[in-house]
Amino acid sequence: MTALLKHPGYDEERLQRVAEQLPCREVQVGMLLSLMGQPQQYSYPSVFIYGHRASGKSHVMHVLMKELELPHATVSCVECVSVVLLFEQVLLSFFGCDAASLLPRSPSLSDFVRIYRQQCSQSPAKQTRYIVMEKAELLRDTDASLLPALLRLQELVEDNVTVILLSEIIWDKFRPNTGCFEPLLLHFPDYSKGELQQILSQNRHSSYSAEFYSTYINILLGVFYSVCRDLRELRHLAALNFSKFCEPLVEGKVKETDTHKLWKHIEPHLKKAMQTVYLREVSSLQWEQMQQMEEKEAGALRGLSAHTHVELPYYSKFLLIAAYLASYNPARTDKRFFLKHHGKIRKTNFLKKNEKTSNHLLGPKPFPLDRLLAIFYSVVDSRVAPTASIFSQISSLVTLQLLAQVSHDDQLDAPKYKCAVSLEFICAISRTVNFDIVKYLYDFL
Amino acid sequence: MSKRKAKDAHLPIGECITQVQQILRERFCERQLPDRLDGVEAQYKHLLELLRRTAVHGESNSVLIVGPRGGGKTTLLQCVLRDLQEEEEVEKNLLQVHLNGLLQTDDRIALKEITRQLQLENVVGDKVFGSFAENLAFLLEALKKGDRSTSCPVLFVLDEFDLFAHHKNQTLLYTLFDVSQSAQAPIAVVGLTCRLDVLELLEKRVKSRFSHRQIHLLSGLNFAQFLERVQMQLSLPDSFPDNKFAQEWNASVKTLCEDKSVEEVLQRHFNSSKNIRSLHVLLMLCLSRVSVAKPAIKPADLLEASRMCFADSTANMLHGLSILELCLVIAMKHLNDIYEGEPFNLQMVHNEFKKFLQRKSSSIYNFEQPVIMKAFEHLQQLELIRPSTGPRSNPSGKYQLVRLTLDHSQIMEALQKYPQCPTDVKQWAMSAFG
Secondary structure (H helix, E strand, C coil), rough: CCCCCCCCCCCCHHHHHHHHHCCCCCHHHHHHHHCCCCCCCCCEEEEEEEEEECHHHHHHHHHHHHHCCEEEEEEEEECCCCCCHHHHHHHHHCCCCCHHHHCCCCCHHHHHHHHHHHHHCHHHHHHHCCEECCHHHHHCCCCCCHHHHHHHHHHCCCCCCEEEECCCCCCHHHCCCCCCCCCCEEEECCCHHHHHHHHHHHHHCCCCCHHHHHHHHHHHHHHHHHCCCHHHHHHHHHHHHHHHHHHHHHHHHCCCHHHHHHHHHHCCCCCHHHHCEEEEEHHHHHHHHHHHHHCCCCCCCCHHHHHHCCCCCCCCCCHHHHHHHHHHCCCHHHHHHHHCCCCCCCHHHHHHHHHHHCHHHHCCCEHHHHHHHHHHHHHHCCCCCCCHHHHHHHHHHHHHHHCCEECCCCCCCEEEEECCHHHHHHHHHHHHCCCHHHHCHHHCC | CCCHHHHHCCCCHHHHHHHHHHHHHHHHHHCCCCCCCCCCHHHHHHHHHHHHEEEEEEEEEEEECCCCCCCCCCHHHHHHHHHHHHHHHHHCCCEEEEEECCCCHHHHHHHHHHHHCCCCCCCEECCCCCCHHHHHHHHHHHHHHCCCCCCCCCEEEECHHHHCHHHHHHHHHHHHHHHCCCCCEEEEEEEEECCCCCCHHHHHHHHCCCCCCCCEEECCCCHHHHHHHHHHHHCCCCCCCCCHHHHHHHHHHHHHCCHHHHHHHHHHHHHCCCCCHHHHHHHHHHHHCCCCCCCCCCCHHHHHHHHHCCCCHHHHHHHHCCCHHHHHHHHHHHHHHHHCCCCCHHHHHHHHHHHHHCCCCCCCCCCCCHHHHHHHHHHHHHEEEEECCCCCCCCCHCCCCECCCHHHHHHHHHHHHCCCCCCCHHHHHHCCCC
16 A cells, blocks of 8 residues: 555655545555656546446545645536536636636637636646546537547647546447547446445444444445445445444443344344335435334334325326226227126237237326226216316326326327326225226236 | 766666656657657658648648548648748748637637637737628638738648538638639648548538548558557657666667567557557556656556456446346346347336246345336446437336347356356346246
């Protein structure tokens, strides 16, 4: 590790500080530093760094730039809704606010390069200037010439400047049609389980021993590692559930060393956390409150998705049921389901070659309005007049996004719809009107 | 101190390394023009002669330099210009206008840039006044007023020429070529492009005014020349302050290039591209490993750098997926096999995954649908799967049709390298069902 920290041109004390802040990233930092070279030397025009979310891309860049006090501009492409903001940010951090104010009202790349050159001739770079672009994948959606121009910015402005792009997506998906100046690719690998354990164990609670906390992290990783490797997510979960883990200790039931009992206590709790707080069904605040309320079992609180129950008028419910049936049943089977004098239904007779996979796998099919109304009259017991209110209920179901209008070409004449609700939802609805929907569904025959 | 003495002076090793880094970095970042050009002598002569005729005799010319990316088009032009500038007559006579298709994205901006670079009368300081029409009329007037004998020749360099052809009506190109055809101020238009079909992009009237002179820079390098180029790129110039170090360095570079394993690596690079710029990336990576403790490039450095260059980035990303995400990818692979590349949705993937779980007795992977959905969305964010074309009609993501952007072999390879991959998952991926 110390060998990696010997980079001429940089202060050794500062390098030491950098190394302390970047655990498990020694190889990458060493690589980056040696590529950057000494501050006054030229660095490669563009470097593209890719890696999974929370693999320390931005953090490494941030710490390096800050600790080594290199001239840099950090730009997040999410914030830059227009290129103006990007140009302003870069000019501001390199040359001060006077330069940024030189930009005309709607600047083009040409203006930016002109002002940059102008400023640069007044204050030439003594050190390599770095432009760090976070979330670089969004650059693809902006002006087509922006990305190629940034990649060869060093040549365009004739200054010692390096553009560093950070992204989750691989470079192959960035390359423009006619090609561009190829950047230097650098990969930040994911943290292994051991490294995650090491990093997570660092921010331990001061009132407990290090081994105790690392046991906790170990258990946490045991539950979550197969699903989630995102360091930030894991850190958040670790912080949320630690108080629950300590509970038996506070009550004096077990000792710190009794790992098995601790595990038994926390494991179901963590499993529940995966279904609730990991999916943001229950917010972190609610989860913490729940942990404090002893008597209430965790997860008894209804999550976000449990709030899908909606109150609908009587006919709307039937309209929705009819729409669901129309969406998930093939039209050929309507006669057998909804006419009075039908024979025995045998599924094998119906099966066509392309219908082997059920509709619940393929998703809802569109249906015309006529079919919806026909099924509606058949499933509603009483006589219903086709009044304006029925039709307005259909369109209000569309605005509630329970139905979706498929083709927008014709508003009045023969519109087509799709049902956009799930099976659980429609089952709940049909239960309230005492309608057995499963009996009518072709897939469950 | 005499010159000879300065040459013989020994610098401390740290100083030498710094110098080496400085010189080679500038070379690899293409911040420095080479002293002589290799392999393009004919093109060089042609272009130099052409531009001299414009600069000295006031002949109007137009030429396109066509070649692949990183093929040395800009270097060629800049070398020609540098050598042209050395002639006294040219230096005080020739005006240059440099435009880039990436920066001057439409004619209005380009026109302003031309006016600015020519420092015409409607420029005050750095600002250009007047509307587009006024500017154009003004520029045309200024060019028309001149003739062969009295006015200064102007050289227009259009980098990324193909992008100028996408401007509306190609007004700028038409104007420039028209001036170069008629007896107005002498101008030379030099276009640089990497598109071989660039003439097809031009409008008929523009094309007819272009002289159809093209200089092709297609690399006809063979491997022996390529090796020579590598050695040349790495060697230090004679002007290096510490003569002894430079000699040692050059000798070590020579032995490096003769090494068998190095030759193999370079052959691999040569086979994938003859491009000098991609070679620069490789050499830059090598150079970054040179330090005071290790003051020469070893074959191992080159091997390591080449490994980095050839690393498959998709495989790197697959390595970092969680087990659940990997299982979904395998399920998608099976779906691709069964339904022959038809698009699929989350439901089908989940169904396939459930089938795997049913066949297996233990149920450690029994995840809820929302957890699987989250993993699926993560895959979508990484663009390992992309929505299949067609309108996105249903608002819920469950039934959206997607396609896998991975290859069969990529998945299998990633699976082999995956750390602590469960055996049953591996077997499931291997099993040729469907």
